[in-house]
Amino acid sequence: MERQEFLDNYLTDRRGTDCSKWDGLKAKFGEKDLLAMWVADMEFKTCDAITTALEKRVRHGVFGYSIVPDRYYEVYSRWMERRYGFPVKKEWVRFSTGCVTGISWMIHAFTNPGDACMILTPVYYPFHNVVTNNNRILVKVDLKYHNGYFTMDYDAVEKAVRENQVKMFLMCSPHNPAGRVWTEEELDQVLAICRRHHVLVVSDEIHQDIVFKGKRFIPAAAVAGRKYRDMVVTLNSASKTFNLATLIHSHIIITDEKLMEAYDKFASGLNRTEVSIMGMEAAMAGYEKGEEWLGSVLNVIYDNYCYLKGTLERGLPGVQVCCMEGTYLPMIDLRACVEPDKVQEFVQKRCRLAVDYGEWFGDGYKGFIRMNLATDPAYVRQAAERMISQA
Ligand SMILES: Cc1ncc(COP(=O)(O)O)c(C=O)c1O
Incomplete structure (x- = not known):
């Protein structure tokens, strides 16, 4: 247009x-x-397809409990495959009411109070609060800044991981507010450090679809022939892509069976992990026609x-x-x-x-x-x- x-x-x-x-x-x-x-x-x-899908649902007039139809997984997987070469299997997907909520759940599922969680600063401020508010130790490592451009400081990352016995790395990819779409090489390097020190990576990829001019977003779980997928939890949603933040619907992607088992065990203690029907309808319409x-x-x-x-x-x-x-x-x-x-x-x-x-x-x-x-x-x-x- x-x-x-x-x-x-x-x-x-x-x-x-x-x-x-x-x-x-x-x-x-x-x-x-x-x-x-x-x-x-x-x-x-938002796009017309989303508004139309929501209007149709509203006219139906019933907002009772819902299931997620197979069509949802198919449409979402096609989006991920077409754009990022990363088709997502139905059994890898769980839902949450937002990416920050997802981070909070991962902290509870995979770390204990007093454990260290690392962030690369400057970063979206809820990354700081979600760690400290959950009684984990916040380990901050600065990105390198030169002439308006941010890069990762691998030596500082490895030192911080080692010295603080970091258990979880909250990665922001693409990075808000550094504006970087991390290259595969950068991701490979930082994920290799996490591998060496047994750090679980929670990759917040909410901005995956907002990428410009020749830059290529690569999901952390797909880096280097998917070699890190057993140590990565991915969080993403259609919220930034189609401007849907208050429809509170986001994805948790876990491709490793053991990790998923552990997550599901944790999630069995959460009452509400069903989807928001409006969030689901909106995301499905956006992925299909947006x-x-x-x-x-x-x-x-x-x-x-x-x-x-x-x-x-x-x-x-x-x-x-x-x-x-x-x-x-x-x-x-x-x-x-x-x-x-x-x-x-x-x-x-x-x-x-x-x-x-x-x-x-x-x-x-x-x-x-x-x-x-x-x-x-x-x-x-x-x-x-x-x-x-x-x-
Ligand atoms: C990196 C990042 N994660 C998460 C969010 C918020 O996501 P949600 O509303 O799904 O918690 C934002 C919003 O700006 C963000 O920039």
Whole structure:
């Protein structure tokens, strides 16, 4: 679909719909009249196939207990096979009410209180909280940062794993907010370290479908001829792909029988592991008929990124809009033009923007912000203009 036609059809004003991004501004930032570029969801209506499937279900009018039909597994597996060469067998799939809930369940299923869980920072802040709130030890290893680009520090990872006897690695792939789509070689290296030290990897791949320009996403369980699949639990969903976060439906993929047995034993103590019927219908319709819509949305997001990078880096010399190979949430390194301690004042008070701040994701990232680009190009223009004129 042409860009303008897509924007005309799908861009929508969400104010007054109880959405966190706009209607939660006051609660989070203390004021309402900010341009909201935070929470990781989109300003676009989902694809027509999903809306139609949900309308049909609503008209049926019964929302009783459900099963997952074989068609669901077939459609999901075809999506994974077509896009990532990784068909997913029905017996490998379980469900949860969100990827962060999935992480929490994996922590309970596979570690004990006091065990160490590792994250690579900066990373999506619930990765920090889900570990500490469950009384596990949080081990943070910084990514390397150079010129707007993040890479893994394998020596630091191996040292941290060894010294802290890490039991679980919570990997983010593609990585929010580093914007990296890890290459197979990078994944191979970090998974090899985990193999050497018997670390279980929980790979949050919620952003798998939001990948740009020649970058190839590879599921951790498929790396190097699937040689790590017996030590990887994969979490993914259609939530970021089709903008469905509150339909609370996500996948847990475990390809190893022994791991699955252990997970099922744990899950037998959870009352609710059935699916949300709306989440299931939406994901199925999206995987079956949503690919064209996804292509259009990715084009708009990438145009937003190119515009922001070109404009800000020209207008504010030294500022870096960091790489965005995947996700729609690039970091912006403002340190060359604003003192790190003054960034919040600059961004919120002077530019009137609501963004996520670097220090929410990792200790060393004060002076960075994260901006959501799954939005109206006019908002991106306004944000860039305000930042340049206020600096
Ligand atoms: C890496 C990552 N995991 C999980 C989530 C949230 O997923 P859910 O709403 O399914 O818990 C997000 C949302 O931004 C995310 O970026």
